[in-house]
Amino acid sequence: MAVTLQDDELIAKLQARDESALEALMVQYQARVFGLALRLTGNRQDAEEVLQDVFLAVFQKIGGFRGDSKLSSWIYRITTNAALMKLRKRPKVKEIPLAEELGPAMTDEGMIAEPVVDWSRLPNDELDRKELGQRIEQAMNLLPADYRSVVVLRDVEGLSEQEACEILSLSEAALKSRLHRGRLFLRKQLADYAVSQTGVNPGPQHV
Amino acid sequence: MFRCRDVGQLLYEYVEERLEPPVSQQLEQHLADCPGCLAFINTYKQTMRLSHELRCDDIPQELQQKLRSFIKTKLSSARPSFWDRLRSRLTGT
Numbered sequence A: 001m002a003v004t005l006q007d008d009e010l011i012a013k014l015q016a017r018d019e020s021a022l023e024a025l026m027v028q029y030q031a032r033v034f035g036l037a038l039r040l041t042g043n044r045q046d047a048e049e050v051l052q053d054v055f056l057a058v059f060q061k062i063g064g065f066r067g068d069s070k071l072s073s074w075i076y077r078i079t080t081n082a083a084l085m086k087l088r089k090r091p092k093v094k095e096i097p098l099a100e101e102l103g104p105a106m107t108d109e110g111m112i113a114e115p116v117v118d119w120s121r122l123p124n125d126e127l128d129r130k131e132l133g134q135r136i137e138q139a140m141n142l143l144p145a146d147y148r149s150v151v152v153l154r155d156v157e158g159l160s161e162q163e164a165c166e167i168l169s170l171s172e173a174a175l176k177s178r179l180h181r182g183r184l185f186l187r188k189q190l191a192d193y194a195v196s197q198t199g200v201n202p203g204p205q206h207v
Numbered sequence B: 001m002f003r004c005r006d007v008g009q010l011l012y013e014y015v016e017e018r019l020e021p022p023v024s025q026q027l028e029q030h031l032a033d034c035p036g037c038l039a040f041i042n043t044y045k046q047t048m049r050l051s052h053e054l055r056c057d058d059i060p061q062e063l064q065q066k067l068r069s070f071i072k073t074k075l076s077s078a079r080p081s082f083w084d085r086l087r088s089r090l091t092g093t
């Protein structure tokens, strides 16, 4: 069992080209880096390559690491960039609808004009949670890279807004609008699925 | 009076707990009377929860080994080998 080193100790050893520190770094971060890469690329093969490239890059670039951010943020940033590079090589995903189009239809008075099904509280025998998990995974892969990256860092990985902004070099406003629209898109995909499964008839225009 | 449209516009801030308490209370008052908005917020939050469940925390053993052998190969090819060093010493290059 490798000992977990403190970040500054780890950085100093890595900068001294200590390969045992690289092992400690891998033990500490390999699962997070792989998980993040897997969610961002949505592809096991790509995630494996990202994983390898990230640790090599970290070891090669650690000399230039000045500690302006946390070591973990720096590693996530390298991971995110490597994963997004893979995504950009693939055919472009078409744009997702605007936020207003992803919410319920409104009357001119600004009131909801159609029934909204609350599938969040349905028991497992009515709406299988495991199925729902698979659906959101598929839906995540439909999100264009700009949206997927914010949703993955904030909602999947649970990073703070500040950390996600830093990793993606985004303003708070840009992060907010992409995150919200990304969530609305995922919600809509799940809602369409839930409604089709449960046979609840939400009316002519379901949301 | 809050309309559904206002709820839609404040949804993100509400979920992220960024609203001033009085605004948040007004929004909640609307939710108490509006099953549509309540359902929408519940399913929005549920979507966030399901996203979080996608976080994967383990890495297969075989992949860990692959990573190590990749790193080993890369590091040893980046560094001159014993034979390279010997050869250059013998040939004086």
Ligand SMILES: [Zn+2]
Residues within 6 Å of the ligand: A112, B003, B004, B005, B007, B030, B034, B036, B037, B038
């Ligand atoms: Zn409402």
